Amino acid sequence: MTSSEKEKGNPLLRFMELDGKLHLRITTGNREFIYAKVLREPSNSKDKWITFMLMLLESWQTKNYFAYTVELKLRNGEVYGSVSFELPTPKVKYTKENGVIAIDTNASPIHLAIAEVSKTGELLSYQTISLHHLLGLSQNSKDHHEWPLAHQIADLAIQKNKAIAIENLKKLRKGMRGDGKAELRKRLHQWNAKKFLQKLKRVAMLKGVEVVEVNPAYTSAIGMLKYAPQLNIDKDIAGAYVIGRRALGFKEDMPENYEKLLKDKAYLEFALKRYEEREKELRELIEKETNEYKRNALRSELRNAEYARKLLAHLIQSLQSEPSSCEGANGRNPEQGRSNLVSFVAWQVLRVALLFPIFGKVLPRDLSPLKPVLVEGVWDRVRSRLVPLEAGGTVPTRDF
Structure with a gap:
């Protein structure tokens, strides 16, 4: 009927x-x-x-x-x-020729980071949308909240006359175990980013908004190391910004001072020492910990520390693996979607060499202390003290 x-x-x-x-x-x-x-x-x-x-x-x-x-x-x-x-097939009216509205999904805390990127690659505006209210809801109730949210983002793209940029759904990280962290595992289980992005794609299609999917590899690392300290923005907004730039065909070069840091044997030895000390601390904590979930989290951190130490030890030994920069921050990628593996590895090495040795944690919220390293190359202050810098300052917010 x-x-x-x-x-x-x-x-x-x-x-x-x-x-x-x-x-x-x-x-x-x-x-x-x-x-x-x-x-x-x-x-x-x-x-x-x-x-x-x-x-x-x-x-x-x-x-x-x-x-x-x-x-x-x-x-x-x-x-x-x-x-x-009858399936509607509207004509695409809003394309990446005018820039993109880039979306990055995040689990800790659970939210969307949204960045408006101009066609020339500049960050124009940004905002975050909390998804915490979705936790604990049934799937049908989540759908009831997610569809209007998808409409909201598509309407924003229409208002800004831009396409939407998201992570490639086939390559979207799963991370369902939460690396032994009970609260993170619970959030990842209760909200499925892939399902929401599927809704967003379908809403955008019906409204004539182009959706560009990009390889998500190292977008977070590049965002937090390069753009978060440089633009004084949150690391998740910075990750969304990189997704937007990648959707427009831009490649990311390695800043000059970061390249110099990865050739500084004395600094790398300082970073290596930090990981060696952390490995020792973690093994002692694992021996004492009786809660199995907390032991799993510590074991996960220990594996990451061991990997970082081996990576730095190899780099120190060879010092022949030059970080491979791309054409330039504003250079066009002639083959959209083709990743540069060497460049990605360089960013991973840089992340290992910078974050924990300087901040004493793998994912600091405030990355402003990296700005002197990025702009002035003053990592010698860190190396001479052999203790992590104290992270301070605040990150301003700016809405659409």
């Missing part, structure tokens, strides 16, 4: 929302109904059910209803249904 575009739908079969969940209302008599809970879940990012759900939600909000056909069948005492509808 087919719903009407002029009315709210077919009086016999109609999809409705009850208590934040999708139901099919079935008429059994004169204004008598039964409500069947819909259990359908998208099978993949191209599943047309995502588009149907989007169109359904939008029709409820705008009162602009569309036609669909529902067919029900009874099998072994269970009711199965199929839905047919």
Whole structure:
């Protein structure tokens, strides 16, 4: 049976929302109904059910209803249904030729980092959107909140006359275990970034907004080491900025002072010593810890420290592996999507050499102490003290 575009739908079969969940209302008599809970879940990012759900939600909000056909069948005492509808194919109007709205998903704390990037690669504006209110909700309730959020971001792209840039869904990091950290593991289990980005892609398609997917490799590392201290922004905003620049075809060069640091044997030996000391501390903590979850977190940190130490030891031994910079910060990448493996490795080595040795932690929130290193090359102050710098200062916020 087919719903009407002029009315709210077919009086016999109609999809409705009850208590934040999708139901099919079935008429059994004169204004008598039964409500069947819909259990359908998208099978993949191209599943047309995502588009149907989007169109359904939008029709409820705008009162602009569309036609669909529902067919029900009874099998072994269970009711199965199929839905047919006309799939819209709007023309793409908002493209990356005018820049992008770049999205980075983050779990600690759980939020979206959004950066507006001009077509010439400059950061124009930024904001963050907390997703903490989604934790603990059922999947249907999450869908109820995520669809409007996807609309909000697509409308922002339309307002700014730009495309949307996201991480490639096939290469999106999973990290479901949370590296032994119970709270992080819980958040990752309760919110699926990939499902939200699938919704965003579908909303953007229906609104004529181009979506550019990029390889997410080392976008966070480049953002936190290069742009967070340089522009005095949060590391997650900086990661979104790198996603946006990569979507526009820009490559990231290694700043000159960072290149010099990776050739400074004395500094690298200082960094190596920091990791050796940390390994010893972690082994002692593991021996004393009785909580298995905390032991797992410590073991994960120990593996990372061992990897960092080996990486630095190899670099010190050879000092022949030059960091490979690209054409320049504003150089175009002639082959969009083709990653430079050597460059990525250089950023990983730089992350290992800088963050823990200087801050005493792997993921500091405030990266402003890196600015003197980045701009002036003053890592000798750190090396001479053989103790980490104290992170201070605040990061200002700026909204769209």
